[in-house]
Amino acid sequence: MRVMDLTQPFRGSSAIASGLLTPGLLRGPRFRRLFPDIHVLVDTEVDFALLSRAAYLLVEGRGALGGYSAAELLGVDCAPLGAPAEIVSRHRVRPHPRLIARQDAIPPDELQVAGGLVVTSPRRTAYDIARRTSLVEAVVAVDGLANVHGFDPGDVLGVARRHRGARGSAQLPQVVELSDRRSGSPMETRIRLALRFAGLPLPVLQHRVGRYLLDLAYPAVRIAVEYNGRDHLDPDRALHDLEREAYLTAAGWSVLRFGAYIVVRRPDLVAERVRTRLDAAAREAGVPLAALSAA
Structure with missing residues (x-):
């Protein structure tokens, strides 16, 4: 039997017709059927x-x-x-x-x-x-x-x-x-929509501070809002995040971060926490909340 690359899905009937597999082998424990006549190796991550x-x-x-x-x-x-x-x-x-x-x-x-x-x-x-x-x-x-x-x-x-x-x-x-094509990820879009639907000022997207880009930002009061994804758990990424956080703090910025669960399941809480921070910042700056909008 010839060697066959089974890392990708394949038609079982084609494999049998070409002599690469027998019906018995295809029905055996090595393979998994995803759709009619479409198979992969059983240990393939689907x-x-x-x-x-x-x-x-x-x-x-x-x-x-x-x-x-x-x-x-x-x-x-x-x-x-x-x-x-x-x-x-x-x-x-x-x-x-x-x-x-x-x-x-x-x-x-x-x-x-x-x-x-x-x-x-x-x-x-x-x-x-x-x-x-x-x-x-x-x-x-x-x-x-x-x-x-x-x-x-x-x-x-x-x-x-x-x-x-x-x-x-x-x-x-x-x-x-x-819609806004500047959005850098699905979670950034979800956060932006949560803020918009709550009637909050529109943030600036992809705002640059030095060598860093902020997902959503209110430059007038130096407040950023970002999604904190699972990739931030990677050791190298975590080190980068510490350096980034130190730079932003030194530049006078504060960053509100939200994980996937709250962004997807409780967008109202995202908006509530951002509103609380923006209200305080706007009062301290002596400007109305609406003046913080990017629009």
């Missing part, structure tokens, strides 16, 4: 990117990855935890618990190749996600795709004009109005 690559095999040559799966291949990690893979094809694909299969004909100029797979283009992907998810998740996706691929969020409305009457399109103007 993250969202790999799940999406596996789903693509169901429509290879006659479809594409769409939605959050397309965003993942386009370099934007914005899918909710546990999201199913998403494919789009002219042909019907049998439903599966870990798969969203949409039957649609995507214009060729709204498709591209990413990571060797055919996916919906960044603008089309933003358009699709923005009309099928909640307002916050829609803005998160549009921010991320616009940031990574350098387009204006308003371009989503251009895609919508090509597909008038599509379900969910009524939400798109509000999504575009709330």
Whole structure:
């Protein structure tokens, strides 16, 4: 039997037809089935990117990855935890618990190749996600795709004009109005929206202080608001954070940091804590709270 690279998903029927595996081996303990006829080695870590690559095999040559799966291949990690893979094809694909299969004909100029797979283009992907998810998740996706691929969020409305009457399109103007391609991560977008929905002054995004960039900042009172992700637990990153914190403190800045749970589950508490700090700073500076807005 020839050696085969099984680190990526593969069609079981193709492996058998080529003589690389037997039906017995495929049904054995070495392999795991993700979708009908789509397998991986049993100890392969199945993250969202790999799940999406596996789903693509169901429509290879006659479809594409769409939605959050397309965003993942386009370099934007914005899918909710546990999201199913998403494919789009002219042909019907049998439903599966870990798969969203949409039957649609995507214009060729709204498709591209990413990571060797055919996916919906960044603008089309933003358009699709923005009309099928909640307002916050829609803005998160549009921010991320616009940031990574350098387009204006308003371009989503251009895609919508090509597909008038599509379900969910009524939400798109509000999504575009709330989007900002300067946002550096999904969590930054969530924090920004929490502040905006609470009626707080709009912060400056990606504000530079010396050699450092602050996620969201109120320069007039030197207060920054940042997401504190799991990557900050890395020893090298932790050392960098200490140096950064010392520099910002010496420059007169204070930084409010929030973890994933509170940002996602309790955005109201994020806004409340920022409001408390801004109210005190505005009183001390003798300016109205509204004067702190970047707008």
